Amino acid sequence: xxxxxLTVNEKPIAAEVEGRTLLVxxxxxxxxxxxxxxxCDTSQCGAxxxxxxxxxxxxxxxxxxxxEGARVTTIEGVSDGQTLHPMQAAFRECHGLQCGFCTxxxxxxxxxxxxxxxxxxxxxxxxxxxxxxxxxxxxxNIVKAIRAGAAAMKAKTRENxx
Amino acid sequence: xxxxxxxISETGIGASVRRTEDAxxxxxxGRYTDDINLAGQTYVVFLRSPHAHATIxxxxxxxxxxxxxxxxxxxxxxxxKLGGLPCGWLITNRDGSPMREPKHPVLxxxxxxxVGDPVAAIIAxxxxxxxxxxxxIDVDYDPLPAVMDMTSAAASGVALHEAAPDNTCYxxxxxxxxxxxxxxxxxxxxxxxxxxxxxxxxxxxxxxxxIGDYNSATGEHTLYTTSQNPHVIRLLMGAxxxxxxxxxxxxxxxxxxGGFGSKIYHYAEEALVTWAAAQLGRPVKWTSDRSEAFISxxxxxxxxxxxxxxxxxxxxxxxxxxxxFANMGAYLSTxxxxxxxxLHATLLAGQYTTPVIYCRIKAMFTSxxxxxxxxxxxxxxxxxxxxxxxxxxxxxxxxxxxxxRRQNFIQPHQFPYQTPVALTYDTGNYQATMDAxxxxxxxxxxxxxxxxxxxxxxxxxxGIAAYIEACGIAPSNIAGALGARAGLYEAxxxxxxxxxxxxxxxxxxxxxxxxxxxxxQVVSEKxxxxxxxxxxxxxxxxxxxxxxxxxxxxxxxxxxxxxVKAIDKIVAKGKKIAAHMLEAAEADMVFxxxxxxxxxxxxxxxxxxxxxxxxxxxxxxxxxxxxxxxENAFYDPKNFTFPAGTYVCEVEIDPDTGVVxxxxxxxxxxxxxxxxxxxxxxxxxxxLAQGIGQALLEHCIYDDNGQLVTGSYMDYAMPRASxxxxxxxxxxxxxxxxxxLGVKGCGEAGAIGSxxxxxxxxVNALSDYGVSHIDMPATPQAIxxxxxxxx
Ligand code: FES
Ligand code: FES
Numbered sequence: 001x002x003x004x005x006l007t008v009n010e011k012p013i014a015a016e017v018e019g020r021t022l023l024v025x026x027x028x029x030x031x032x033x034x035x036x037x038x039x040c041d042t043s044q045c046g047a048x049x050x051x052x053x054x055x056x057x058x059x060x061x062x063x064x065x066x067x068e069g070a071r072v073t074t075i076e077g078v079s080d081g082q083t084l085h086p087m088q089a090a091f092r093e094c095h096g097l098q099c100g101f102c103t104x105x106x107x108x109x110x111x112x113x114x115x116x117x118x119x120x121x122x123x124x125x126x127x128x129x130x131x132x133x134x135x136x137x138x139x140x141n142i143v144k145a146i147r148a149g150a151a152a153m154k155a156k157t158r159e160n161x162x
Numbered sequence: 163x164x165x166x167x168x169x170i171s172e173t174g175i176g177a178s179v180r181r182t183e184d185a186x187x188x189x190x191x192g193r194y195t196d197d198i199n200l201a202g203q204t205y206v207v208f209l210r211s212p213h214a215h216a217t218i219x220x221x222x223x224x225x226x227x228x229x230x231x232x233x234x235x236x237x238x239x240x241x242x243k244l245g246g247l248p249c250g251w252l253i254t255n256r257d258g259s260p261m262r263e264p265k266h267p268v269l270x271x272x273x274x275x276x277v278g279d280p281v282a283a284i285i286a287x288x289x290x291x292x293x294x295x296x297x298x299i300d301v302d303y304d305p306l307p308a309v310m311d312m313t314s315a316a317a318s319g320v321a322l323h324e325a326a327p328d329n330t331c332y333x334x335x336x337x338x339x340x341x342x343x344x345x346x347x348x349x350x351x352x353x354x355x356x357x358x359x360x361x362x363x364x365x366x367x368x369x370x371x372x373i374g375d376y377n378s379a380t381g382e383h384t385l386y387t388t389s390q391n392p393h394v395i396r397l398l399m400g401a402x403x404x405x406x407x408x409x410x411x412x413x414x415x416x417x418x419x420g421g422f423g424s425k426i427y428h429y430a431e432e433a434l435v436t437w438a439a440a441q442l443g444r445p446v447k448w449t450s451d452r453s454e455a456f457i458s459x460x461x462x463x464x465x466x467x468x469x470x471x472x473x474x475x476x477x478x479x480x481x482x483x484x485x486x487f488a489n490m491g492a493y494l495s496t497x498x499x500x501x502x503x504x505l506h507a508t509l510l511a512g513q514y515t516t517p518v519i520y521c522r523i524k525a526m527f528t529s530x531x532x533x534x535x536x537x538x539x540x541x542x543x544x545x546x547x548x549x550x551x552x553x554x555x556x557x558x559x560x561x562x563x564x565x566x567r568r569q570n571f572i573q574p575h576q577f578p579y580q581t582p583v584a585l586t587y588d589t590g591n592y593q594a595t596m597d598a599x600x601x602x603x604x605x606x607x608x609x610x611x612x613x614x615x616x617x618x619x620x621x622x623x624x625g626i627a628a629y630i631e632a633c634g635i636a637p638s639n640i641a642g643a644l645g646a647r648a649g650l651y652e653a654x655x656x657x658x659x660x661x662x663x664x665x666x667x668x669x670x671x672x673x674x675x676x677x678x679x680x681x682x683q684v685v686s687e688k689x690x691x692x693x694x695x696x697x698x699x700x701x702x703x704x705x706x707x708x709x710x711x712x713x714x715x716x717x718x719x720x721x722x723x724x725x726v727k728a729i730d731k732i733v734a735k736g737k738k739i740a741a742h743m744l745e746a747a748e749a750d751m752v753f754x755x756x757x758x759x760x761x762x763x764x765x766x767x768x769x770x771x772x773x774x775x776x777x778x779x780x781x782x783x784x785x786x787x788x789x790x791x792x793e794n795a796f797y798d799p800k801n802f803t804f805p806a807g808t809y810v811c812e813v814e815i816d817p818d819t820g821v822v823x824x825x826x827x828x829x830x831x832x833x834x835x836x837x838x839x840x841x842x843x844x845x846x847x848x849x850l851a852q853g854i855g856q857a858l859l860e861h862c863i864y865d866d867n868g869q870l871v872t873g874s875y876m877d878y879a880m881p882r883a884s885x886x887x888x889x890x891x892x893x894x895x896x897x898x899x900x901x902x903l904g905v906k907g908c909g910e911a912g913a914i915g916s917x918x919x920x921x922x923x924x925v926n927a928l929s930d931y932g933v934s935h936i937d938m939p940a941t942p943q944a945i946x947x948x949x950x951x952x953x
Contacts, residue, residue, distance in 0.1 A: 099419045
C-alpha cells in the first residue's frame, strides 16, 4: 500500500493508505479528525472543506496520496488553543449554524474567502458559498457571520492559520 | 418585534442567548453517528433494486461470498423471523374499513417496488470490500410495469401489493359533502384550481447512518442512529421488527445533522444493523451516501389536488371543496398515512371563517420511494392550495388579495374558534400579523416599484400568504380517537445535583433546534439558578426516562412543558425540605428569586442550600420527607398550538430568461411567547429557505420507468446562498392559552407559509400574460414557456 507523508494541523503524519483512499477518509478514519464531514458524493456540498497549503479544498475530491508533502488544516486546527478563530466566534455570535453539520466546511471556506475578499459584501459572500450547502439556516445568518468574521479577522490583522 | 416585555436577564426567558452547543460544533467537536467507531466493527452496504417494479427470480450470492473481507451476506430468507416496518397511524376509509397496510419488509421479499428497495445486505471488514462484493451479486429480476401516476394508479391494472389490488391505501374524507354542495349551489362566484404539490427530498446535510452493537453476555442491543426520536425507534424496532423487549435495547441518537422529518421514521437499515450485530457478535456500521439517501430516505409532499372555493357576491367565503390524491410511495412509512388526513385536511379552514368544508383524500401506492412527513407535513400542502385559491378568487372577482383575506379572517373575539374540520383554535390575531407584514413590505408602495421595474424591462410581482398550522402534536386522547397507535406526550426528568447544578433529561431531541440553550434558559429562569449550571441531556434511551421526540414543532410546547411540570414538582419538594430546615410550616413557604422563603419573614434558604440538604438528610423525618431532589414528569398537551402569520414575497422576473429574483421577503409570525428570539428567527430563516426551494427549485422527478432522474446534488436543485435573499422577519404574540409557557412552536412555519407567497408573487408578476397559475417549482424554464406560450 502507498505511504503518504504530510502535515495535518501542524503535526507531521505518515500513513499507509490504499490508492483509492480519499483525503477525507484519511482525515476522518485514520486520523480521527471527525470535524471534517461528508455530505454528498458529487463534490457539491462542501461539508468536507479543509485547507491544503492554505487554500480551501473539498477533501472528498482529492486522493490522500495527492496530499503528499502538503500542509493540511482542518477545522480542529484553526482555533488558538481555547481561543476560537474569529470566524468560528462569528458563527457562534451570529447564530450562523443550527445542526452544525455544514459548519466546519463553511468556516474553512469562509476563512479562505477572506484572504481573497478581505471586506466582502453580501453578494460576494453568497457567490463564494456556491460550493457549500446548508439545509438549516437559509444562509441568512451564515452570510452575516462571515461578514462579521471577516471584519474581526481584519481587526485582528493576524496571519490566517494555514 | 412586539413579543413579551423581556428580557429580564441576560440568560433568562426572552434573551437571545448564544448557543451552548455551538462551542463544540464550531470546533468540529460534534459527535455525529458516523463519527463513532466501535472496536471490531464491520461495515454493511445494501444492494438496492435498479428496477421500480420487478419480481426477484433468484439471487446468486456465491461469488460475493468468496470475495475478500466478506463477513456475511443476508437476504430476506435470513430475516424470516423478523416483522415488517410498522405504520404508526391507522386511517379508516369512508366506508368504515381500515386502510390497507401491506407488509414493508426489511429486505425485499420476492419483489421490489421502487428503485432503491434494499435486496441484500453485504457485511465486510471494510466499506470498500463490502462494495466490491455487492457488485458480484447476481440478482435475476423479471421487470414488471411501474405504477407512476397516482391519479391513474387505481385503474392501471398493475398491483404493487397483493393486499392492495387497486394500489389504493385508503379513501378517506372529512366534512359533510351534501352540506358543502348545497353551499356551493348558492354561490355567486366559484373559483376552481388544479394544482400539484411537488415531491421533495428532505436532504438533511448529514446522511443517515446506523451502527448496531450487541453484548452477548447481557443480551443487550445498542443502536446508534441518526434519529429525531430514539425512544420511538426503540419501541417500533423492538416490538414490531426484532421482537426484542425494550429493556434489552438502547438507542442512542447523538448529534444529528438536521432531520426535517426524514429522521423520524424507523428505517430498514436500523433494524438490519441491530439484528446483524447480534448474529455476528461484531458491531455493524452503515453510512448512507447521498445518492443512496435520494432513493432510501422518505420523501415529502407529492399531492395532486382540485380545489374549489365558493364565494357570495360580497366576497365572503361560503364553502371549500378539495379532492386530493396523495402519493404514499411503494410502502407505508411510519407516519405516512396521517400527513394528508389529520395534518392536512384539518387545516383547510386556514385563518378564515369558511363555514363548511369537504375534503376527500385518495392515498395511493406507486413505484416510488415512500413519502412521509417533511418540514410542515401536510400543513404546507393545505396552506398552498388554500392561499392559491384565495389569491385566484381575489383576482377573478377583482378584489385586493389582502382585503379579501382580511374580510374572511376569524376575528380576535371569536377565539376559541371551532373550525368545520375538527380543530379548535385557542387564540390568534390574524389582522395583527397581516398589518405588520404588509407595513414591513410597504404593500401600498408596490405599484410604484412595479412601474419602475417595467422601465428596466422586468416583471415585478407581489404575493401574500396567510398561513396557520397546528403544532405541538398532540393531545393523546384526540390522536388516539383518530387512529394514532401511540401517545403523544413528552417526558422530562429534572435532577438537582447535590451542589446545586441541574441535569435535565428530555425526551425531545435536538438536531439543530438549540434545545441545550432554550431549555436551559427556561430552567435557569424558573429555578433562579445560573444558566451555566444547567445541562440538557437528550438522545439516549439509557439516560432519558422516555420520550416521543422532536417533530411537528413540538419540542418547546410539549417537551418544554414537561420540563416546567417537573420543575414545579422540584419546587414543591424543595418547599418541603426548606420548611423542615427552617422549622416552618410547608404552607408558609414561597419560592422566589432562587430562594425558599417563609412568607412575611426574612427567613430563607437558598436553592443551593436546599439541594445540598436533600442529599445530606441527616435529620430528615424519613416517614414524611424523602431524601433527594429529582422529579419526573409526563406532559400531555390539552390541544394543538396554532402559530399563524402572514408572509409577503416580492419578485422580479426577467421575461427573456424566466429567472425569478426574490427582491424582498417579509415574514410576520405569531409564535406566542418566545424564549430565545435569535433561535426563533433562525428557525424561520431555515423554513423560508426550504419553502422557497420548493416554490422555485426543488423537485424529485421520476421517469415513466420509475428511475429517479434527480438523484444527486448535480440534478436536484438544492437552494444555495445565491438563490436566496436576506429575510425580514418579525413577530407578534398571542400566547398559547393552554401550555405553561404560552409558546406555540416555530420550526415549520417558514416552510408552510412561503411556497404560496412566492407563487402568488410569480403569478402576480405574470398577470400581464393572462397567467392564472403555475405549478411548483417555477423554474426559469417553466416560466419562460408560460411567457412564450401566452405572448
Ligand atoms: S462531501 Fe465533499 S463536497 Fe460533499
Ligand atoms: S447548520 Fe445544518 S446544514 Fe448547515
